[in-house]
Amino acid sequence: MQQAANREAFAARLRAVGEARYHDKHPFHRQLHGGQCSMTQVQAWVINRYYYQSRIPMKDAAFLSRCEDPQLRRAWRNRIEDHDGGVDDGGGIRRWLKLAEAVGLDPDYVASTRGVLAGTRFAVEAYVHFVREKPMLEAVASSLTEMFAPAIHANRIAGLIEHYAFANDSALAYFRQRLNEAPKEVAFGLNYVLDHADTLEKQDASVAALTFKTDVLWSQLDVLSHAYVSPGLIPPGGWDGREGVIS
Amino acid sequence: MQQAANREAFAARLRAVGEARYHDKHPFHRQLHGGQCSMTQVQAWVINRYYYQSRIPMKDAAFLSRCEDPQLRRAWRNRIEDHDGGVDDGGGIRRWLKLAEAVGLDPDYVASTRGVLAGTRFAVEAYVHFVREKPMLEAVASSLTEMFAPAIHANRIAGLIEHYAFANDSALAYFRQRLNEAPKEVAFGLNYVLDHADTLEKQDASVAALTFKTDVLWSQLDVLSHAYVSPGLIPPGGWDGREGVIS
DSSP states (O other): OOOOOHHHHHHHHHHHHHHHHHHGGGGHHHHHHHHHHHHHHHHHHHHHHHHHHHHHEEEEEEHHHHHHOOHHHHHHHHHHHHOBBBBTBHHHHHHHHHHHHHHHHHHHHHHHHTOHHHHHHHHHHHHHHHHHHOOHHHHHHHHGGGGGHHHHHHHHHHHHHHHOOOOOOOHHHHHHHHHHOOOHHHHHHHHHHHOOOSHHHHHHHHHHHHHHHHHHHHHHHHHHHHTTTTSOOOOOOOOOOSSSSOO | OOOOOOOHHHHHHHHHHHHHHGGSSHHHHHHHHHOOOHHHHHHHHHHHHHHHHHHHHHHHHHHHHHOOOOHHHHHHHHHHHHHHHTTBOOHHHHHHHHHHHHHTOOOOHHTTTEEEEEEHHHHHHHHHHHHHHHHHHHHHHHGGGGGGGGHHHHHHHHHHHOOOOOTTTTTTTTHHHHHHHHHHHHHHHHHHHHOOOOOHHHHHHHHHHHHHHHHHHHHHHHHHHHHHHHSSSOOOSSOOOOOOOOO
């Protein structure tokens, strides 16, 4: 049996997954952050990405539901709290709906998830199922795309402010807040994976889990682009560019 | 509570789902059957569609695993038998690999499912999960896209023979055999759904299940087209147009 890589080499292997295939490299993000998206394309992104946001607390609840260690549950639970927030004030999901309003969408329409592309649903549900079914180590490893998120959020905030009139503080609150929340989650998740992947086989499985998660993110932008950018073929049931638009 | 539609009206509602959104209407199929696909595009289709074929017996096993009625299990089991066949002779899956060979692909490469697009996996796995998790009526209803399959298979056989040199009897055996198998499965599945959807709510759920399944099929062609037709952006991990090509 081959030996496990040491902690630093294994961490570098995980980071290399992001360098090779994190969705900051997808053409849609370059368009979005460079100001080349029409408002309809921005709206389509907000509608579809909401589906991902809406499933994150369900994904984390699936994780908690399988987690026998109360200390791990305590540490993980804040992810649900960050996204759902309190009954009165809400959290990340409600901040995403502020972005929806800012780009001229009815937040109730967005929250209904009607018009979300089937391909978006399939990719996001694959993530929920993965966390529900795979070994805990792989479930944690799949969350590590957050290692690469602060850079894309910082780029996004700067790009949206530069190029789009809607990009005020309320619209961008989701991303700014994630810049505060993500580093703590990343540190915890990364340490967990570095500690628990104590064989090469587990390291390989962790890398595969993180790769899977980059596919989940990339695939969402592929189906979005196919429907609303090029060739612009909206599949049956997909948002038509008009429903839920209020301004 | 609104009353259930009668048998004929409900059957017409199910058929209307196919008329509106079965994947025979997808531009990729028009290209494929009209001879406008390059061999690389045909190969990409064969590689990705294999993933769907490979999961059908697992989907049907998930169905059997939840089915308490031995008579229903007996009637349903032939679907696994048709696709997997015997240890020596094989079935639909092995016939699909004959098609792979005919279009110049190494069948072992295709069977490995390396290079299958992430979006293909997500759509197909969504189907397997659906059948594993939903009420039995909806699981059966989701199979009813087979009502619309004979027409597309007949078109495909004619179109491939007319336009592509590879289209001999061995290459097309999968489709010809499905023309024999599908009508029996359709008759059974349709009768089951017509018999068991005895409230409007169950009829609505059956229509939604069939709609979901059309999304599973349509989405596969969307991700295939995005990667290999227009804009031709192959996602990370997707088949590169070369691996597994033997002629």
